Amino acid sequence: MDIIFQKVEHVYNANSPFARRALYDVDIMIESGSYVAVVGHTGSGKSTLLQHLNGLLQPTSGTVTVGNQTITNKKRQRDLKPLRKQVGIVFQFPEHQLFEETVEKDICFGPMNFGVPEEKAKRKARELIKLVGLPEDVLSKSPFDLSGGQMRRVAIAGVLAMEPDVIVLDEPTAGLDPRGRKEIMEMFYRLHREKQMTTVLVTHSMEDAAAYADYMIVMHKGTVWKTGTPQQIFQDSDSLEEIGLNVPETVRLKKELEKKLGITLPSPCLTIEETVDAIQKLFSKVNTHDE
Amino acid sequence: MTETILSVEKLCFRYPNQSDYAVQNVTFQAKRGEWLAIVGHNGSGKSTIAKLLIGLLRPESGVIKLFHHVLDEQTVWEIRRRVGMVFQNPDNQFVGTTVEDDVAFALENNGVPRDEMVKRVHEAIRQVHMEEFLHHEPHHLSGGQKQRVAIAGILALRPDLIILDEATSMLDPKGRQEVLDTVRDLNKKQRITVLSITHDLEEVAKADRVIVMNRGEIMTEGTPKQIFALGTKLERIGLDLPFAVKIRDRLKQCGIPLSSSYFTIEELVEELWTLYSKR
Amino acid sequence: MMNSMIIGKYVPGNSVIHRMDPRAKLLIIFMYVFIVFLANNSVTYAVLTVFTFGFLALSRIPLSFVIRGLKPIIWIIVFTFLLHVLMTKEGDVLYQIGSFSIYEGGVKQGIFISLRFLLLIIITTLLTLTTTPIEVTDGVEILLAPLKKMRVPVHELALMMSISLRFIPTLMEETEKIMKAQTARGVDFTGGRFSERMKAIVSLLVPLFISSFKRAEELATAMEARGYRGGEGRTKFRQLVWKWTDTAFLAAVLLLAVVLFVLRS
DSSP states (O other), X not given: OOEEEEEEEEEETTTSTTOEEEEEXXXXXXXXXXXXXXXXXXXXXXXXXXXXXXXXXXXSEEEEEETTEEEOTTSOGGGGXXXXXXXXXXXXXXXGGOOSSSHHHHHHHHHHHTTOOHHHHHHHHHHHHHHTTOOGGGGGSOGGGSOHHHHHHHHHHHHHTTOOSEEEEESTTTTOOHHHHHHHHHHHHHHHHHHOOEEEEEESOHHHHHHHOSEEEEEETTEEEEEEOXXXXXXXXXXXXXXXXXXXXXXXXXXXXXXXXXXXOSSOOOSHHHHHHHHHHHHHHHHHHHO | OOOEEEEEEEEEEOXXXXXSOSEEEEEXXXXXXXXXXXXXXXXXXXXXXXXXXXTSSOOSEEEEEETTEEOSTTTHHHHHHHEEEEXXXXXXXXXXXXXXXXXHHHHHHTTOOHHXXXXXXXXXXXXXXXXXXXXXXXXXXXXXXXXXXXXXXXXXTOOSEEEEESTTTTSOHHHHHHHHHHHHXXXXXXXXXXXXXXXXXXXXXXOSEEEEEETTEEEEEEOHXXXXXXXXXXXXXXXXXXXXXXXXXXXXXXXXXXXSSOOSHHHXXXXXXXXXXXX | OHHHHHHTTSOOOOSHHHHSOHHHHHHHHHHHHHHGGXXXXXXXXXXXXXXXXXXXXXXXXXXXXXXXXXXXXXXXXXXXXXXXXXXXXXXXXXXXXXXXXXXXXXXXXXXXXXXXXXXXXXXXXXXXXXXXXXHHXXXXXXXXXGGGGGXXXXXHHHHHHHHHHHHHHHHHHHHHHHHHHHHHTTOOSSOOOHHHHHHHHHHHHHHHHHHHHHHHHHHHHHHHHTTOOOSTTOOOSOOOOOOHHHHHXXXXXXXXXXXXXXXXX
């Protein structure tokens, strides 16, 4: 299910003195089965963009196409419900959306809203609670008796239970400790690889973008500043810094090393493994020269 | 010799109806002008320590001494006047309807006369560079700006110690930088002691001394260099390592002879260069 | 969207009325409530109307804002008018359909009563349009200070009011966020069967309550950490300044009362 934005513009409070244009001239394509990272500053239009993916917001002008559905400003909100099943959104601090008496009921809430029978939803809940790394006996507990990190996992399970084709993640690890952060990111990456789930990650972390995404959309002041593979985006670190964004530390190390040693490292060096590999090769080459 | 302004001895605490200790046998000191970081995974007891230090929770046993006063019911208000705390959620500590009202809140509580109050409010707001926002309402501020207002609210009381209780964990990178720069500045120029409770690596790296907490107990204590040299030991208790340390440790495993005494990218590049040019 | 609704109430400005001490404004409104009842003939009503619109003009608030504020209650005014027209049987008959007759006295009475209502609302609307909620709170706190002797917790009430005011936009934002998150999980807040609607409301209210409690708890902790221990021995940063114009306005209103008293029949 490809997602295509054509000339999308969004104005909040249109036709009022409070009108504010949050998004304009957005033309992007998110290919089915890809892992796309959307980066940019707070206020760059990232979160407005993300809410167009499942029709929570409708473009003021332009069109958003998700699979075979087209969203324009004329579409009625009610007709957008099927889209919400296909595109699941994990909002920032998703634990704030929990409300049921038990974890199981809360996970079943989403699928049952879309007409999934209770039995099937419960089966799904049992399956997902393990996937998000919680023991099965949590299902009968109240979500409010869990720790913050566990609540986050329950909320994520609640979104995954709708079996969306596309999953949108808005800073899914904000406020977690390093281990929790890593576990959650790895889980989504596994889902993406094993089930070919189209994944859109909205993040401030260039490290996560570099490590997981195969395509990046850089937002700046309400419009798309640049798109491309992480390698393409991070190549030009100077202009990224101009709009106040950093490059991942892997890229920084590569640059510094190349400058100091007066060489060019061949591989992209986006993940820690790639970087270690490249540096190691560099030294083994030196070794063979010596011998 | 620098004066010890905070000393904690054999502190133990349990939350009601819990059999496990949230804080157990914790002993440490802080000296004037020092930047001390306490790190640990979520639930390691680090935030509980912060609450104990300003008397928001009462220890089961152990002694807390601030400025040579033992923390008890008589001294708690005086101590709260000299110790400022910045909490995690920027929204839930903003009491006033505007920036200046919020900065004045603690002064009002301490009965500072109004003329003096106006002077101090403006001075504190200047120190955190929020002059332009004097009359702004909180919902028109970014998270980083709100935290800076919280810091100004503390500065107005002319504190000796600032405690940051995961004060940057809900902020975006820009906000985090703003807040850290502000605190760093105060620490350097005014010698205000900083106790930062965090798992942000940058905050840890900037500290003079680091205390590592694990399950309510102090696991180890040392300079950032010494702490980061622990390597995978830290990762095992749910903490992260700086990027340069991760790369360094992996390269060492591959047989590249690197030392273990640094944690910045610049130092790593420097050492790799030395090795490279020797060959 | 929801933000603009609430905040739209106060219209920033720098007119004489805007700069008036909120205490003076509150006192004037309090007096005005009694003064309107002094008017009972065409002359007194005319004086009252001129006076009220004079105030309005001084505030430099566009008439359209005031009219917009009147919209919700316009039907009550129309209803009051009709009630008096149909019920009062005094003076000459002006019009007759079948057994219904409309009397001159009825029309007069209807106009007077509706006008009284209208003027009262204009004056109170003027207060909310020219005074920030926090100023109103400050004014109320000081005016009610004498009640402290009767153990009325005036300081606590005022603090509660000001904290509520500070958190209204935050809670609005929160509501919007939770609504969006639940909509993304398939909730329809716009329609559906009764049971579905109830479920939708529960899915919004429970998270909202929980987060509000959490906020309240954290806020209480932060306040305590910042040395808050009740109103005792507390000084105040916000200060109200009583100016000569405030005295003048108050005097003008008193004068109005005297004039109306003399001119009423």
